[in-house]
Amino acid sequence: MxxxxxxxxxxxxxxxxxxxxxxxxxxxxxxxxxxxxxxxxxxxxxxxxxxxxxxxxxxxxxxxxxxxxxxxxxxxxxxxxxxxxxxxxxxxxxxxxxxxxxxxxxxxxxxxxxxxxxxxxxxxxxxxxxxxxxxxxxxxxxxxxxxxxxxxxxxxxxxxxxxxxxxxxxxxxxxxxxxxxxxxxxxxxxxxxxxxxxxxxxxxxxxxxxxxxxxxxxGSSPFENNEMSISLKPVMQLNSEVIALREIAAGESVGYGATWTASKRSVIATVAIGYADGYPRHAPIGTPALFDGVVGELVGRVSMDMLTFDVSNIEKVEIGTKVELWGNNLAINVIAKQVGTIGYELMTRVSKRVPRKLI
Ligand SMILES: Cc1ncc(COP(=O)(O)O)c(C=O)c1O
Incomplete structure (x- = not known):
């Protein structure tokens, strides 16, 4: 599998x-x-x-x-x-x-x-x-x-x-x-x-x-600030899933370099995608992803194969919950803006090891 x-x-x-x-x-x-x-x-x-x-x-x-x-x-x-x-x-x-x-x-x-x-x-x-x-x-x-x-x-x-x-x-x-x-x-x-x-x-x-x-x-607007409203449909949706979940106490940190520390008891979801898949390594803390349609925020550094998100405010997250990194419900330009790049770069960087499934 x-x-x-x-x-x-x-x-x-x-x-x-x-x-x-x-x-x-x-x-x-x-x-x-x-x-x-x-x-x-x-x-x-x-x-x-x-x-x-x-x-x-x-x-x-x-x-x-x-x-x-x-x-x-x-x-x-x-x-x-x-x-x-x-x-x-x-x-x-x-x-x-x-x-x-x-x-x-x-x-x-x-x-x-x-x-x-x-x-x-x-x-x-x-x-x-x-x-x-x-x-x-x-x-x-x-x-x-x-x-x-x-x-x-x-x-x-x-x-x-x-x-x-x-x-x-x-x-x-x-x-x-x-x-x-x-x-x-x-x-x-x-x-x-x-x-x-x-x-x-x-x-x-x-x-x-x-x-x-x-x-x-x-399907991505060529205008960085979406000044022109045009009706385009996203072609690529980048998907992953939760592969681990844990609760951490206030004061505990997450990921390489311990760059993010929880200010309160928090639920951390680990998602099976990382910079080797093309997800930008410099994505900042707070970059959103959708967990079954609900926003979770990136915490800690992006690793080669995994991301970690604070999902404390999401009612139902479990191992196997589907995650949208960008696509139909989360515009690629929203992520691009957070990361300080453009949709072009995010799309072209999705690496070969991410299978493309045609629909
Ligand atoms: C010479 C040239 N023409 C057209 C295009 C297509 O531009 P866009 O993707 O913004 O439509 C490019 C893309 O970089 C280009 O280099």
């Missing part, structure tokens, strides 16, 4: 979120971002579930393509970091890869191959930097690049950018970035891609030919 700890992956919620996000921009096509194992939800699972709706999938680098192709996924796959090595370009056709080219070295590699008739001049994406300063060519170099890489730059090449502050709906920097990008591209290129989840929701002018949608599909 295995331990009960597992993550449920709700495929109906995934489909629902896809429809909800598509409704914000009905004339755009959606790239479903499945990098980092679909943010921990399972890249193959997500791609299989959405393959009849999604126009394209996106991963970060080529290694993430193989798993999807081995599983029989046939849609084009956008590789967001482009080729890291020239020899990766050889696999463009075989793996039906769409490269997001963001540095001149990559433009050279691909331009050369198009010239030699090894690959087609269609289907490439070129990324420009509009203020994120992480990846992308500079807008002021557009004319020179357009002249130097004629095989890549043509009217149907997808011109893309990624916004630094789309998750802050009040921040004017996003509109400025969109306008700068459009002032260079709008009359020259018919295919554009700007929006991620947040931009698709709160910046309608950024929804163009293609949106690149990740976190919202997995």
């Amino acid at each position: 295995a331990r009960y700890t597992h993550a449920t992956i709700d495929l109906n919620a995934l489909k629902y979120n896809f429809m909800a996000m598509s409704r914000f921009s009905p004339s755009s096509k959606q790239v479903v971002v499945v990098k980092a194992d679909a943010y921990g939800n399972g890249a193959v699972t997500v791609a299989k579930c959405l393959q009849s709706q999604a126009d394209m999938f996106a991963v970060a680098f080529i290694d993430e393509v193989f798993e999807l192709r081995d599983a029989g996924i046939t849609q084009p796959i956008l590789v967001l970091q482009g080729p890291h090595e020239e020899r990766e370009c050889e696999l463009t056709k075989t793996l039906n890869i769409v490269w997001m080219l963001h540095v001149e070295q990559q433009l050279n590699w691909i331009n050369k191959r198009i010239q030699n008739n090894e690959i087609s001049n269609l289907h490439h994406w070129v990324k420009f930097d509009t203020g994120m300063h992480r990846l992308g060519l500079m807008l002021e170099d557009y004319d020179r690049l357009n002249a130097d890489y004629t095989h890549i730059f043509h009217p149907t090449t997808v011109m893309a950018t990624h916004l630094a502050t789309a998750d802050e709906p009040e921040n004017k920097a996003s509109s400025t970035a969109v306008n700068q990008f459009l002032s260079v591209m709008a009359d020259r290129h018919s295919c554009l891609s700007i929006a991620n989840s947040a931009a698709n929701i709160c910046l309608p002018e950024s929804a163009k030919t293609w949106n690149r949608i990740g976190i919202s599909l997995y």
Whole structure:
């Protein structure tokens, strides 16, 4: 028998979120971002579930393509970091890869191959930097690049950018970035891609030919402070159970380093999940979890395989009581905020040893 700890992956919620996000921009096509194992939800699972709706999938680098192709996924796959090595370009056709080219070295590699008739001049994406300063060519170099890489730059090449502050709906920097990008591209290129989840929701002018949608599909608000109320359904629920219970007296402490001391007689529940499963080790005292739907608070340090909660105020807790760490009834962003991170990080960190159960 295995331990009960597992993550449920709700495929109906995934489909629902896809429809909800598509409704914000009905004339755009959606790239479903499945990098980092679909943010921990399972890249193959997500791609299989959405393959009849999604126009394209996106991963970060080529290694993430193989798993999807081995599983029989046939849609084009956008590789967001482009080729890291020239020899990766050889696999463009075989793996039906769409490269997001963001540095001149990559433009050279691909331009050369198009010239030699090894690959087609269609289907490439070129990324420009509009203020994120992480990846992308500079807008002021557009004319020179357009002249130097004629095989890549043509009217149907997808011109893309990624916004630094789309998750802050009040921040004017996003509109400025969109306008700068459009002032260079709008009359020259018919295919554009700007929006991620947040931009698709709160910046309608950024929804163009293609949106690149990740976190919202997995049911988590892309807005840290949930400023925009959107109806999304959590896809992942992280579950465990109580494996030990004890009463301790006032003055006794709990866990490694004895970092929490009971101020009164307390009931402590030990739960079978820890940082080796992806639960954040720096979760502070007071982080909530639901015990059969009732809130208990984390006490003591997070261990590798276990957590300890004060459940003194919960009427009925016993060995075997089911625990929700996050999911349908406890939003992942609530935990993320407590821990000082974002839902993206919590989801992607749920480790391999936590079985994913599809519902
Ligand atoms: C270039 C790019 N586009 C789109 C996305 C998807 O963003 P989100 O998950 O916020 O929708 C990401 C995610 O990090 C990204 O790096």
